[in-house]
Amino acid sequence: MTISYKWLKEYLNFSETHEQIAEILTNIGLEVESVEVRETVKGGLAGIVIGKVLTCENHPDSDHLRITTVNVGVEQPLQIICGAPNVAAGQKVAVATIGSTLYFSSGDEVKIKRSKIRGVESFGMICAEDELGIGSDHSGILVIDTKEPEGTPVNKIFEIENDYIFEIGLTPNRIDAASHYGVARDLAAYLKSNGSNVSLKLPEIDNFKIDNTDNTYEIVVENTEACPRYAGITVSNIKIAPSPDWLQKRLKSIGINPKNNAVDITNFIVHELGQPLHAFDADKIDGKKIVIKTCAKGTLFTTLDGIERKLDNNDLMICSATHPMCIAGVFGGLDSGISDETENVFLECAYFNPVWIRKTARRHGLHTDASFLYERGTDPDIIPYAIRRAALLFKEITKGEISSEITDIFDKPFEPCRIELSYKNINRLTGKKIDSDKIKIILASLEIKIINENEDKLFVEIPPYRVDVMRECDVIEEILRIYSYNNVDLPEELRSALSYPPKPDSEEVINIVAEFLSNNGFTEIMSNSLTSVSYYEGLKNFDAKNLIKILNPLSNELNVMRQTLVFNGLEAIARNANRKNSDLKLYEFGNVYSYNPDKADGTLKSYSEDYRLAIFVTGVNTQLSWNVKFEKSTFFTLKKTVERLLLRTGINIDELQTSANTNPFSGEGLTYMLKNGKPLVTVGIINKNICEKCDVKQDVFIAEIYWTQLMKHIKNYLILYKEPAKFPEVRRDFALIINKNVTYKQLHSIAYAAEKKFLKNVSLFDVYEGQNLPEGKKQYALSFVLQDEEKTLTDSQIERIMQNLLKAFETQAGACLR
Numbered sequence: 001m002t003i004s005y006k007w008l009k010e011y012l013n014f015s016e017t018h019e020q021i022a023e024i025l026t027n028i029g030l031e032v033e034s035v036e037v038r039e040t041v042k043g044g045l046a047g048i049v050i051g052k053v054l055t056c057e058n059h060p061d062s063d064h065l066r067i068t069t070v071n072v073g074v075e076q077p078l079q080i081i082c083g084a085p086n087v088a089a090g091q092k093v094a095v096a097t098i099g100s101t102l103y104f105s106s107g108d109e110v111k112i113k114r115s116k117i118r119g120v121e122s123f124g125m126i127c128a129e130d131e132l133g134i135g136s137d138h139s140g141i142l143v144i145d146t147k148e149p150e151g152t153p154v155n156k157i158f159e160i161e162n163d164y165i166f167e168i169g170l171t172p173n174r175i176d177a178a179s180h181y182g183v184a185r186d187l188a189a190y191l192k193s194n195g196s197n198v199s200l201k202l203p204e205i206d207n208f209k210i211d212n213t214d215n216t217y218e219i220v221v222e223n224t225e226a227c228p229r230y231a232g233i234t235v236s237n238i239k240i241a242p243s244p245d246w247l248q249k250r251l252k253s254i255g256i257n258p259k260n261n262a263v264d265i266t267n268f269i270v271h272e273l274g275q276p277l278h279a280f281d282a283d284k285i286d287g288k289k290i291v292i293k294t295c296a297k298g299t300l301f302t303t304l305d306g307i308e309r310k311l312d313n314n315d316l317m318i319c320s321a322t323h324p325m326c327i328a329g330v331f332g333g334l335d336s337g338i339s340d341e342t343e344n345v346f347l348e349c350a351y352f353n354p355v356w357i358r359k360t361a362r363r364h365g366l367h368t369d370a371s372f373l374y375e376r377g378t379d380p381d382i383i384p385y386a387i388r389r390a391a392l393l394f395k396e397i398t399k400g401e402i403s404s405e406i407t408d409i410f411d412k413p414f415e416p417c418r419i420e421l422s423y424k425n426i427n428r429l430t431g432k433k434i435d436s437d438k439i440k441i442i443l444a445s446l447e448i449k450i451i452n453e454n455e456d457k458l459f460v461e462i463p464p465y466r467v468d469v470m471r472e473c474d475v476i477e478e479i480l481r482i483y484s485y486n487n488v489d490l491p492e493e494l495r496s497a498l499s500y501p502p503k504p505d506s507e508e509v510i511n512i513v514a515e516f517l518s519n520n521g522f523t524e525i526m527s528n529s530l531t532s533v534s535y536y537e538g539l540k541n542f543d544a545k546n547l548i549k550i551l552n553p554l555s556n557e558l559n560v561m562r563q564t565l566v567f568n569g570l571e572a573i574a575r576n577a578n579r580k581n582s583d584l585k586l587y588e589f590g591n592v593y594s595y596n597p598d599k600a601d602g603t604l605k606s607y608s609e610d611y612r613l614a615i616f617v618t619g620v621n622t623q624l625s626w627n628v629k630f631e632k633s634t635f636f637t638l639k640k641t642v643e644r645l646l647l648r649t650g651i652n653i654d655e656l657q658t659s660a661n662t663n664p665f666s667g668e669g670l671t672y673m674l675k676n677g678k679p680l681v682t683v684g685i686i687n688k689n690i691c692e693k694c695d696v697k698q699d700v701f702i703a704e705i706y707w708t709q710l711m712k713h714i715k716n717y718l719i720l721y722k723e724p725a726k727f728p729e730v731r732r733d734f735a736l737i738i739n740k741n742v743t744y745k746q747l748h749s750i751a752y753a754a755e756k757k758f759l760k761n762v763s764l765f766d767v768y769e770g771q772n773l774p775e776g777k778k779q780y781a782l783s784f785v786l787q788d789e790e791k792t793l794t795d796s797q798i799e800r801i802m803q804n805l806l807k808a809f810e811t812q813a814g815a816c817l818r
Helices: 018-027 180-193 245-253 261-273 355-365 369-374 378-396 422-431 436-445 471-482 506-519 566-577 635-648 688-692 705-713 744-754 795-813
Strands: 003-005 033-038 048-059 066-071 078-082 092-096 099-104 109-111 116-119 120-122 162-169 216-221 229-236 277-281 289-294 301-302 309-311 317-318 324-329 345-351 405-412 418-424 448-455 457-462 583-595 607-618 620-623 657-660 666-674 679-687 701-705 731-740 757-770 778-786
Touching: 003 180, 018 033, 018 162, 018 620, 033 229, 066 436, 078 120, 109 162, 180 261, 180 436, 180 471, 216 229, 216 317, 216 405, 216 705, 229 378, 245 261, 245 701, 261 277, 261 369, 261 378, 277 378, 289 345, 317 355, 355 369, 369 378, 369 457, 378 405, 418 422, 422 436, 422 471, 436 448, 506 583, 506 705, 566 583, 566 607, 566 688, 566 701, 607 635, 607 705, 635 666, 635 679, 679 705, 701 705, 731 795, 744 757, 744 778, 778 795
Parallel strands: 216 289
Antiparallel strands: 003 162, 033 162, 048 066, 048 092, 066 078, 099 109, 116 120, 229 345, 229 405, 277 345, 289 317, 301 309, 317 324, 418 457, 448 457, 583 607, 607 701, 657 666, 666 679, 679 701, 731 778, 757 778
8 A cells, every 4th residue: 555655744744754654654553665755856856956048159060059158056157058949148047967867758868968069068958848857848948037046956946845655564454544544543643642742634624515406316225235325416517627736746646647637536535535436427327316236147237447247136236227337336337437528427425335345346356446445344434524525626626516415325323333441451461551541542542432431441432444443352452553562561581381293293294305305306386275166177086065165255266275286286387388398396285175065064074174295297307418318207207206205204115005096186197005095195197188277288297195194104103223234235137927917016025025034125127018928928027136134145045035036926926037
């Protein structure tokens, strides 16, 4: 949120500097994230001084240039070449001296240097109005009528002033401070409670009067739940034109480009009071009637941006007697807004139900200044003032006349929230014994009214604009905010309890695994746990009933909680691939969420979350180089990484069971399971139809690790160490012909069952299927590593072990040596 220092001063007569104000605002909870100097004229006319033209002669080599000598308050007059037709001796002019920079109205910048023009030296520049950036006239130099002496800075003549713009990081609960008056009100509370004699005031509206009632419109509020208060007034015979200079400067100071006087007035009121206004072209309102209601579902309506939208039956609309004109509190209609031909306006000033506005804005994906304010809760009590203030500005600036009474419709006054406030709780929650008189001063400065009190308690009434103050602790927070957190003493002693993290510590293991993956060329990604329901539509082996849907989604792309990390990874891959970075290794830690309708009993038992680690590999694994062959990423690239990762966490791969891939989001692959049958890791290639949902055209391999199961499993492992064996290993190989249905896993198990003592490792280093083999057969080449840790193995021992292994393969797997 952008706030102008000078604009604040229109409501509060403080003397503090902009640095002091920035510090105060931050201390009271309106954090100033940055302060920018904003000049009414860019550059502030620095280096530009008043000069007097002493002589003016024709240039010998030009029919339009003049050689002048100009007194700029220094010892020697300056020789300056000037091409303006109106330059003459005796004039006082604006001179840009050497080293200064001119910022033209056109946007160009020129740094003044010593130069030679047609053989004659020039030591500055006599400026026109547009060259100073203060106007658009370029017909000649600016002649200044002033008695100020030569050498006086020009910015003193034109009263160039700097403004300071605060960028405030407004928290969602502080919508009451989303305007200049709101910030001034908070600032006044702090200054008053600390003894400053400041007065907070709004611009006077005492001169408000009705000129006539010739253009009265009927207002009917059909839906009082969605629109508890609605006010309207008409201003007739207006003249659409550019806004006056003061209004344009105000809007420009906070980054808003002026459009015309009618639109600028409504924007000004929003940023002055935090109350949105909407101006209708009154001549486009059929039947001279305003109806606030909902329309039938599917009704077509074209908004100001030219987009035709289908309305929902829960969208509150501002309608004429015949058709909808505006989505209430969100966006205006194309056919009812202000144009250059508008002569009569109907001004709307309302309080809408925040829930209705928020849901409508989300449904249509519209986020406007008005919806930002309305969906957080505006002040219903400021409506009478705001509409009078706006009407007076229209009358003054557009030269119109107020042509109707104010119609202000509401069922009953808005009841303020009443809270019981205990001195004991104030002292307990603030950690400071604050004097009761000081508390009362702070409450009064916050416009919180004390309606009753006794020795122990205060009974207070909260103003309606403080929508976030609903409980006793909220009031105490307000007191402490204004009292200042800096006034709370730090305790002299620190009290803490010893705590012991569970073993193994999940965070520590996460860091170990993340470091392992990062060291192996993987990049961590972090994604939103909200995703789109469209990703899950049409998937086989998946029941959409298990999705957790968001009741009030931010958008259609974020309307369910994710059930897998697959789509987050695919979105990252698609984004990178579209930017010519398609060779990726990614990983992400995160929760996935599920709903079980069979357990639905009104409690949270039907909802579950599970922590997962997803690893993605796609594209090229090894780039082509003079000493390295080109290699694409494959299933086995990822499988190798997963097995090394499990080994790093202390898990023995040989103790895990394997089966076909059970992940519904990926196709061919395998699942590593614990002895109890629960999945630990799934590894596979993501189905093509799932990749297409994220516009990914290349093969993507994924491993999903069930982190909760991993942590339960590794807690049973002890970290052991032993010295390296002193005796050598021995390697022997077998080339076995086996049936095609025999797996390496079976041979692996047979080998370890046959030789438990000396067999240290079994690996598969070659697979062959094809010619010279019987039908239905294949060849596996296995390598065996043998070692005796107490002595060197003899040839006879090695031969006996290998024969035992061969016999086991022959009898249990039907294998034979090739």
